[in-house]
Amino acid sequence: MHLNADIRGVILKKISNTEYVLDIAKNSVIHESIGLIFPATDSCSIQLTIKIGENALASVIEKFDADTDRNIDYKLTVQADKNSQLKVITLQNLTPKSTFNESRSTDVKAGGRVHFLNFQLGAKSAKGVIYQKASGTSGDLNVDLLCRAKGDQNYDFDVTNSYDAKNGQGKIFVKGIALGQSRLKMNGAIKITRKGGGTDTYLKQDSLLLSDQARVSATPGLNINTNDVKASHGASITNLSDELLFYLNSRGINKNEARKMMMTGFAAEQIDKISDMPEVKNYILTNL
Amino acid sequence: MNTINQKHQPAKPIFSDLSRETFDHKNQSDYIKKFRKGLSKDLIEFISKDKDEPDWMLAHRIRAYDYIQTIPLPKWGPDISHLNFDEICFFAKAADKKGGYESWEEVPQDIKYTFERLGIPEAERAVLAGVGAQYESEAIYHSLEKELTDQGVIFCDLDVAVHDHPELVKKYFMKCVPANDHKFAAVHGAVWSGGTFLYIPKGVKVEKPLQSYFRMNAMNMGQFEHTLIIIEDDAEGHYIEGCSAPKYGSQALHAGCVEIFVGEGAKFRYSSVENWSRDTYNLNTKRAVIEKDGTMEWVGGNMGSGVTMLYPCSILKGDGSSSDHLGIAFANTRQIQDTGAKVYHIGKNTSSRITMKSLSKGGGQSVYRGVLHVAKSADNAISQVECDALILDPESISDTIPDIKADNHTATINHEARVGRLNEEDIFYLTSRGIPKEQAEAMIVNGFINPIVRELPLEYAVEMNRLIELEMENSVG
Numbered sequence: 137m138h139l140n141a142d143i144r145g146v147i148l149k150k151i152s153n154t155e156y157v158l159d160i161a162k163n164s165v166i167h168e169s170i171g172l173i174f175p176a177t178d179s180c181s182i183q184l185t186i187k188i189g190e191n192a193l194a195s196v197i198e199k200f201d202a203d204t205d206r207n208i209d210y211k212l213t214v215q216a217d218k219n220s221q222l223k224v225i226t227l228q229n230l231t232p233k234s235t236f237n238e239s240r241s242t243d244v245k246a247g248g249r250v251h252f253l254n255f256q257l258g259a260k261s262a263k264g265v266i267y268q269k270a271s272g273t274s275g276d277l278n279v280d281l282l283c284r285a286k287g288d289q290n291y292d293f294d295v296t297n298s299y300d301a302k303n304g305q306g307k308i309f310v311k312g313i314a315l316g317q318s319r320l321k322m323n324g325a326i327k328i329t330r331k332g333g334g335t336d337t338y339l340k341q342d343s344l345l346l347s348d349q350a351r352v353s354a355t356p357g358l359n360i361n362t363n364d365v366k367a368s369h370g371a372s373i374t375n376l377s378d379e380l381l382f383y384l385n386s387r388g389i390n391k392n393e394a395r396k397m398m399m400t401g402f403a404a405e406q407i408d409k410i411s412d413m414p415e416v417k418n419y420i421l422t423n424l
Numbered sequence: 425m426n427t428i429n430q431k432h433q434p435a436k437p438i439f440s441d442l443s444r445e446t447f448d449h450k451n452q453s454d455y456i457k458k459f460r461k462g463l464s465k466d467l468i469e470f471i472s473k474d475k476d477e478p479d480w481m482l483a484h485r486i487r488a489y490d491y492i493q494t495i496p497l498p499k500w501g502p503d504i505s506h507l508n509f510d511e512i513c514f515f516a517k518a519a520d521k522k523g524g525y526e527s528w529e530e531v532p533q534d535i536k537y538t539f540e541r542l543g544i545p546e547a548e549r550a551v552l553a554g555v556g557a558q559y560e561s562e563a564i565y566h567s568l569e570k571e572l573t574d575q576g577v578i579f580c581d582l583d584v585a586v587h588d589h590p591e592l593v594k595k596y597f598m599k600c601v602p603a604n605d606h607k608f609a610a611v612h613g614a615v616w617s618g619g620t621f622l623y624i625p626k627g628v629k630v631e632k633p634l635q636s637y638f639r640m641n642a643m644n645m646g647q648f649e650h651t652l653i654i655i656e657d658d659a660e661g662h663y664i665e666g667c668s669a670p671k672y673g674s675q676a677l678h679a680g681c682v683e684i685f686v687g688e689g690a691k692f693r694y695s696s697v698e699n700w701s702r703d704t705y706n707l708n709t710k711r712a713v714i715e716k717d718g719t720m721e722w723v724g725g726n727m728g729s730g731v732t733m734l735y736p737c738s739i740l741k742g743d744g745s746s747s748d749h750l751g752i753a754f755a756n757t758r759q760i761q762d763t764g765a766k767v768y769h770i771g772k773n774t775s776s777r778i779t780m781k782s783l784s785k786g787g788g789q790s791v792y793r794g795v796l797h798v799a800k801s802a803d804n805a806i807s808q809v810e811c812d813a814l815i816l817d818p819e820s821i822s823d824t825i826p827d828i829k830a831d832n833h834t835a836t837i838n839h840e841a842r843v844g845r846l847n848e849e850d851i852f853y854l855t856s857r858g859i860p861k862e863q864a865e866a867m868i869v870n871g872f873i874n875p876i877v878r879e880l881p882l883e884y885a886v887e888m889n890r891l892i893e894l895e896m897e898n899s900v901g
Contacts, residue, residue, distance in 0.1 A: 314833075333818065345833040356839065358824035363815035363845040371839035373830045
């Protein structure tokens, strides 16, 4: 694995053939995105630790796409120091026979912020566990996960934000679009321990079911162990209704176009969050 | 038939004098010495023989007993591993009258006294069309307005129904909740005793509610009453259950079962206020099957028990059927209220709504656990789930665990849950107007649960509010 460019304040250390550490130095403010290039082998198992120092700010882009079938096993650990801000953008668009397994865990110190923007578009089977923990006060944990499953794709994702210190914040937005005979399973959870007083957080899981053969399940959980908190969650499962289809048809928009419009509109909230990266945004819109 | 069924308006709310002592009061229970603790095949044969049951019911009990040996305890939810079947008395009766007493005057004095303290006969006079009362394992009293009897309504002890209406009981008994459903359904199937049988024939609309009150009195008691309700096509009814037991500091088990069959176009409401003592494991199973255009409404309040695991379930089988679940759970010190709702959408154009409110206080844990499944056949299903939780102090816990699954692309599902605490500004506003803090908190809590309580008949809403006030006592410390 290597970086797309040399960036000052950023060092990728190779620990072994499968283990790497990405160091982002204290106080560095990196405006350009750090691109991770993964090895082009059929099977790849990578463990990466991102250490972002105090007051540092950075964005990392992970892109998993290839013309050949791949089996990827990826484990990411993030250590976010005080008042650091890290954005990790993931684009997974592997071939329909590939498999993708990811596990992400973060530990956020006081005033730190980690934001995962995770777009899952490809692979036959994609599984992921995202577990974020705020161990310092005012930790800000955010996850935006967008899954678009079609054909016989099978997606299974589990997202948890855990607050173990005062005044935590952040949101989880999980959106799933199911087409074809796909299966989409999405679990979300917010945990607030007894030490997590003053936390204000939200979990939202929305699914768009666009095929009579597709299946969706969602489990949005709350585990709250103290009272001085605001925690809520919402989940919805919707479809392209006959009324809406009729309305669009009557205006000359056919079913396929209507479906595309519905999907783009549904995903807009998350895609808009990367509007400062037009190339990434276009990539998602083209492949949605 | 019914000697206490004289209508008059009570001067003050029936349950206004309820206190914790009312529920914790216990009668002498010398009769319990005659009955052994623990679960065995001999006991099951004894129960069946004592009730003079037909062979098919004994065979059913034996089958259920075999399931107990093979089905493990649930691996999810609260820890119930301390529940020791050898310490539970699975069957006991305080009176020997088969099928209960026909007149309230005939009920033995000590049993009558218990129910009078709980306000049951007075409630019957004021608001109910019929009343049942169960003490330990057997029903002691059942009554029904003559007008309803004439219309073919049957409201009796299920033990009586097994003899008097065998064809109906055999057709429906444990068809909705089979004995191999889970461990406690198997226990229930083996040792069930007493309970209620309600049958409302086609087109009959029973406007006033019917009620049963279940009371466990002796120490280490187990109560396994079975409620079987059959509402035929286009019929309507409302049934209320109340439950309580005194506190001993030693475990008791309640594993009742409620089965409701709602016919085509029929409408039924089931309300319950459970207030078992803190020693009780309340592991109850409640399920309804709703046919075409039928409506089922569940209204429930869970205040008591040490551990509650209760998830009323609606199976929306017929096209156009609907269900509405309303529930309140209050988890106080050393209580786990693991409650929720299950809805299975199977027919086309079905709709469901779940509204749950929970309160946690003094280290108590309230859990909303729900299942919402839309089957492939359930075109155009609509469901709305709303859960609100109030945590009243930093030591208490609230969990929300909903499971939502859609196998049909025409489904529309919405789920929302919120967890928070009492608003300091609201408390400040009330205390600045001279209302003591404790009372202010109780007022806000009553407001929080009001959308559900107001669905209960007035007298029961008063009882529910009174119970909440009892739970809120000493909340400022």
